[in-house]
Amino acid sequence: MDVRRAATQEIRSGRLPFLGRCGALVPAQGDSPVSTVTTPFRVALRMLVAYVASTSPGRFAGFVALVVVEGLLGPLTIAASGLAVARAQPALAAGISSPQAAALGLAIGLAGLAFTAGQISSPIRSAVATSIGSMVAQRMRQQLLTATLGPPGLGHLEDPETAEEIRRAGEYEWADLAPLTRIVDELGTAMKSVVAAVGAGVLLAGFAWWAPLLLIAGASATHLWMGRDEHEIIEQHEEYADLQRRADYFRDLALDPPAAKEVRLFGLSGLLAERTRSYRTAFLAHVWRARRANLRPVLLTLATIALSTGGVLAGLAGATVAGRVNAAQLTVYIQALIAMQLVSHPLLATWWVRQGAAALPHLQGLADRTRQLSFAATGSISADEMPRKSIQFCGVGFGYPGQRRRVLNGVDLEIPAGSSLAIVGRNGEGKTTMLKLLARFYDPDVGSVRVDGVDLRDLDVASWRTQVAVIFQDFIRFELSAQENVGFGRVDAWTDPASARTAARRAGALDLIEGLPAGWDTVLSRHYRGGTDLSGGQWQRIALARALRAAEAGARLLVLDEPTAALDVRAEAMLFERFLELTTGTTTVLVTHRLSSVRHVDRIAVVQDGRISEYGSHDELMAAGGGYSEMFRLQARRFQQGRSDA
Numbered sequence: 001m002d003v004r005r006a007a008t009q010e011i012r013s014g015r016l017p018f019l020g021r022c023g024a025l026v027p028a029q030g031d032s033p034v035s036t037v038t039t040p041f042r043v044a045l046r047m048l049v050a051y052v053a054s055t056s057p058g059r060f061a062g063f064v065a066l067v068v069v070e071g072l073l074g075p076l077t078i079a080a081s082g083l084a085v086a087r088a089q090p091a092l093a094a095g096i097s098s099p100q101a102a103a104l105g106l107a108i109g110l111a112g113l114a115f116t117a118g119q120i121s122s123p124i125r126s127a128v129a130t131s132i133g134s135m136v137a138q139r140m141r142q143q144l145l146t147a148t149l150g151p152p153g154l155g156h157l158e159d160p161e162t163a164e165e166i167r168r169a170g171e172y173e174w175a176d177l178a179p180l181t182r183i184v185d186e187l188g189t190a191m192k193s194v195v196a197a198v199g200a201g202v203l204l205a206g207f208a209w210w211a212p213l214l215l216i217a218g219a220s221a222t223h224l225w226m227g228r229d230e231h232e233i234i235e236q237h238e239e240y241a242d243l244q245r246r247a248d249y250f251r252d253l254a255l256d257p258p259a260a261k262e263v264r265l266f267g268l269s270g271l272l273a274e275r276t277r278s279y280r281t282a283f284l285a286h287v288w289r290a291r292r293a294n295l296r297p298v299l300l301t302l303a304t305i306a307l308s309t310g311g312v313l314a315g316l317a318g319a320t321v322a323g324r325v326n327a328a329q330l331t332v333y334i335q336a337l338i339a340m341q342l343v344s345h346p347l348l349a350t351w352w353v354r355q356g357a358a359a360l361p362h363l364q365g366l367a368d369r370t371r372q373l374s375f376a377a378t379g380s381i382s383a384d385e386m387p388r389k390s391i392q393f394c395g396v397g398f399g400y401p402g403q404r405r406r407v408l409n410g411v412d413l414e415i416p417a418g419s420s421l422a423i424v425g426r427n428g429e430g431k432t433t434m435l436k437l438l439a440r441f442y443d444p445d446v447g448s449v450r451v452d453g454v455d456l457r458d459l460d461v462a463s464w465r466t467q468v469a470v471i472f473q474d475f476i477r478f479e480l481s482a483q484e485n486v487g488f489g490r491v492d493a494w495t496d497p498a499s500a501r502t503a504a505r506r507a508g509a510l511d512l513i514e515g516l517p518a519g520w521d522t523v524l525s526r527h528y529r530g531g532t533d534l535s536g537g538q539w540q541r542i543a544l545a546r547a548l549r550a551a552e553a554g555a556r557l558l559v560l561d562e563p564t565a566a567l568d569v570r571a572e573a574m575l576f577e578r579f580l581e582l583t584t585g586t587t588t589v590l591v592t593h594r595l596s597s598v599r600h601v602d603r604i605a606v607v608q609d610g611r612i613s614e615y616g617s618h619d620e621l622m623a624a625g626g627g628y629s630e631m632f633r634l635q636a637r638r639f640q641q642g643r644s645d646a
């Protein structure tokens, strides 16, 4: 089951709006993030800086000011220390209380002050970077949630390209290696290094104009070679990311408790271990090959640095020997030369910048795209108290986005308000699809679904969904308390114990819940302390209780998509009977494969070849002697045989 899709269906049903604010959908197992950072560095840098700056302009301006000041403190320390060396000799000669000694003290004090300020400003910058990084992450998270949870339909989640965009847009979140706080900090360090290097360059220009230029040329060449090569390595990562994903998938299968039974039963352990190893080795082989190819630019880089630095040092030595540079100047120039090496520091930040910017191209415009793929929630008519008369499928034709085949092709069906309907048919005939149209997760391609004569498209979608309580086959099993699992049927009053109790009793789940270790407060997952796991049938009763809680809160259309498949035949029949009794007057639509369970519904619709092939009460359909009566007799015979065999 796709956990994300199941969760989204329930959230879309309008019952859990708060998850849009504080809940995050987790990536499916096996979708582990692999670097997709192929944006050219300059573009990535521009993108990242623009995004960070626009997230909090005031704070970012303060951050930049701090970075510039911190960057200038380095050259200031160098200049002050040079001044101190220059004044040392005259001060020694003039004595401790001379003006020369005072001037020396001033120079030393200035150097000490600049150095200390540099030490203090560094942690302050990191703290500001952390706070900006958190705000950026929060903004990205919000944008992602708006893009995924905002559209009222599901089409955007099922379009493969958009699903991939969403996955990539969310990678910043799961990339533990590169949290945004660290990325912003690295960006600040890189900016500071450039400012410090420029300041040092100005000092070194006092010796010779060409000296800083030579060092900058060396650093630029280095940047160019390394940057181009790093880009290639990252592209290789991207190209072979599938191998990594496969390796992770097989590893997760080996570790995943739900898979453990079949893995052991079919003796798959060895195969899983072998596949994990071979996919991982194949992936690493490409990475190693890329790294080996990277050796050449590393050597070229080292040679360039040695040549440019050596050239400046040789010039300095010559000038010193010739008496054109004194000791104080030499101190300043050598320190400036060392500080200028910082000019290549941003090179170290390229990886971080690319990581930080990786999600941005995918995030930008994502909300527009998902909105386009979902339908436009144009309707504004309130659905309060609907349906009062009927729900109709009028000539409905529908195919899933990106699929050529139409699942439904001319469905005509009327469900009188307050009646119960069972939709039956073979696997894959489109029963669940009809329910999805009913909940307006999609719009029909042809025809319309009408409530009291009003096209669903003209109804306010949120208001319609408060009228609908659906339990799908793949309902969510919230790893939360029993109270929450049932109470979420009415999210704005989920804590109400009396209503939850009533719903649980009606669903036959009350004894089960009250027998749990901490009763209603028990977390329904053994992954949590004091939590417990439920069987498939027990979970279905909980889900049913949630739907009944919604019905009690005013939902007027109850839709159950095989919610009792994990119960035995007798339990299902009893539950359906009781359910129909309890929901008398509520419009109820059931999907089930067990025809014995639907004898008591008012009407039965058989779906076949994309349309309704039979429609009527159980007795009418049996009397008609069509496909339904044939299926019913077959199932009854099997059941009888099973009982007599037993």
Ligand SMILES: Nc1ncnc2c1ncn2[C@@H]1O[C@H](COP(=O)(O)OP(=O)(O)OP(=O)(O)O)[C@@H](O)[C@H]1O
Residues within 6 Å of the ligand: 158, 400, 401, 403, 407, 425, 426, 427, 428, 429, 430, 431, 432, 433, 434
């Ligand atoms: N999200 C989807 N994207 C593409 N095709 C889909 C999607 N969901 C279902 N289908 C296809 O639509 C068809 C009808 O599916 P649906 O789930 O409505 O059938 P069903 O009658 O409920 O089946 P079952 O009895 O097995 O639950 C199937 O062929 C299925 O593969």
